[in-house]
Amino acid sequence: MKIAVIGSTHAGTAAVTNMANMYPEAQITVYERNDNVSFLSCGLALYVGGVVEDPQGLFYSSPEELQKLGVTIRMQHDVKDIDAETKTIYAENLVTGAQLTDxxxxxxxxxxxxxxxxxxxxxxxxxxxxxxxxxQANTIIERAEHAEKVTVVGAGYIGVELVEAFEKSGKEVTLIDGADRILNKYLDEAFTSIVEEDFENRGITLAMNETVQRFEGSGSQVGRVITNSGSYETDLVIMCVGFRPNTDLVRGIVDTLDNGAIIVNEYMQTSHPDIFAAGDCCAVTYNPTGKHAYIPLATNAVRMGTLVARNIMEPVMPHGGTQGTSGLHIYDYNMASTGLTETSAQLLDIHVKSFTIEETHRPAFMPTAENVKLKVTIDPETRKILGAQVLSKADVTQSINTMSVCIQAGMTIDQLAYVDFFFQPHFNQPWDFLNKAGLEAQQDYNRTPALV
Structure with missing residues (x-):
């Protein structure tokens, strides 16, 4: 059995490592454009900010480790074409220019x-x-050393993390986004407004509801960002406006969404039976809607890559879908979300109902107790949980992993009210705040419905 793998970051490395262990007789060849594998890009801002001092910790494998498993590694090789009918790939050695057919x-x-x-x-x-x-991370570090004013375009996770890193290193930072608030894909306004106020108190300029019209410079060097309603001097610009699936190679060969994300079935198989796909190049089943969606997360990638290995010989292990669960630590705040927010539900034209809980994370008799804001979104007809968000200076983000399980299991808000959670004053209240969201929902409906 000859297996060719194109690309080796999260999903590719997970697939290759598992296939090498599961099928030692298989001939596995990896084609990778870069000179490294398995870089954890979610740690990029920590590296730029100096929190991660040894960048090797951001790699969880290497070409040498994969080779020890018996895998053939073709680094800095770019696959130019695929013939799915003859099962042939055509690649170029980016160092020598040599052409290769496999x-x-x-x-x-x-x-x-x-x-x-x-x-x-x-x-x-x-x-x-x-x-x-x-x-790119190394280039940012190098250029930022000589920059006083830094502009970040894009207020998603990577954008806000970089804003924090640059501000902490003494830079004058501007954050620009075309949306009306930061992190709008992950959290509702009641949560993002808290983080925005914290940013502004730290001297960060927020240019929300602004789109970049052009960049101006002195000679070849950028010096100013012009938006539809403002002008900002800058020495360095970091573009963080989002990601697109890197799938030009397979367009017309396998089925994709309109944005190019590859559609796979629950066994990671594309529309071509002998071609599998995983990771950020793919769409994945989004459990709150039951439809395919593009959700590029490292967690999705490693799960999908592992499932490729499990299913490449025969379909045995289905993918359970995703809630798009994610978390973030910015300055003093810990935040996380899963599933639908009210904002995303509105964009998808889905009618939802939400319940918000605010309380301290542990009893008042403890020396310290931080405020917790939790919001749970449900289907008002079935009362099934569709999403949740949390924010606190205490790290209660694991509660969102619990809510992710609730969504995937199809639990109702009523069931959540009486789930068995432990109580210990160091950690929580006698009624956990997740329970209280369910109790609040029942009080709101002014009835105690039968459990579904």
């Missing part, structure tokens, strides 16, 4: 994603950088 029995596409780069006037000026891989 065959496969099974093909695994784990080509990941790439930062969106809008066609903005002046975007080719120096010191306008992307934030995705290890080499």
């Amino acid at each position: 065959s496969y029995d099974k093909l695994v596409i784990t080509t990941g994603s790439w930062p969106v780069t809008p066609p903005i006037e002046g975007i080719d000026l120096e010191n306008i950088l992307l934030a995705k891989n290890y080499n």
Whole structure:
């Protein structure tokens, strides 16, 4: 059995490692454009900010480790074309320019994603950088050393993490986003307003509801960002406006969503029976809606990559879908979300009802007790839980992993009210705040319905 794998970050490394262990007789060949594998891009801002001092900790494998498993590694090789009928791939050695042809029995596409780069006037000026891989992280660190004013375009997770890193290192920071608030894909306004106030108190300039019109510079160096309603001097710009699936190679070969994300079945199989796919290049079943969605997260990628290995010989282990569960630590705040927010539900034209709990995370007799804000979103007809968000200076983010399980299991808000959670004054209240969300829902409905 010859297995070819294109790309080796989260999903690719998980697939290759598991396949090598499960099928020692298989001939596995990996094609990777970069000079490294398995970079944890979710740690990029920590590396830029100096929290991670040894960047090798951001790699959980290496070409050498994969080779020890008997895998053939072709680093800095770019696959240019695939012939799915003859099961042939055509690649180029990016160092020597040599052309290579190879065959496969099974093909695994784990080509990941790439930062969106809008066609903005002046975007080719120096010191306008992307934030995705290890080499880009090193460039950001190098250029930031000589920059006093830094502009981050895009207020998602990576964008706000970089804002924190630059502000802590003494930079004058501006954050620009076309949405009306930061982190709008993950949290509702009641949560993001708290983080925004904290940013502004730290001297960070928030330019929300603004889109970049052009970049201006002196010579080849960027010096100013012009938006639809403002102008900002800058020495360095980091573009963090989102990611797109890196799937140009397979367009027309396998089925995709409109944005190019590869559609796979529950066994990670594409529309072509001998081609599998996993990770940021794929769509995944989003459990709150039951439909395919593009949710590029490392957690999704490693699960999907592992399932490729489990199912590549025969379908045995289905994917359970995702809630898009994620968490973030910014300054003093810990926040996490799973499933639908009211904002995302409105965009999807889904009618939901929400319940918000605010209380201290442990009893008042304890020396310290931090405020916790929890919001749970449900289907008002079935009362099933569809989403949850939490924010606190205490680290209560694991509660959102619990809520993710509730969504995946199809639990109702009524069942949540009486789930058995422990009580210990160091950690929580006699009634856990998750229970209280369920109790609040029952009081709101002014009835005690039968459990579904």
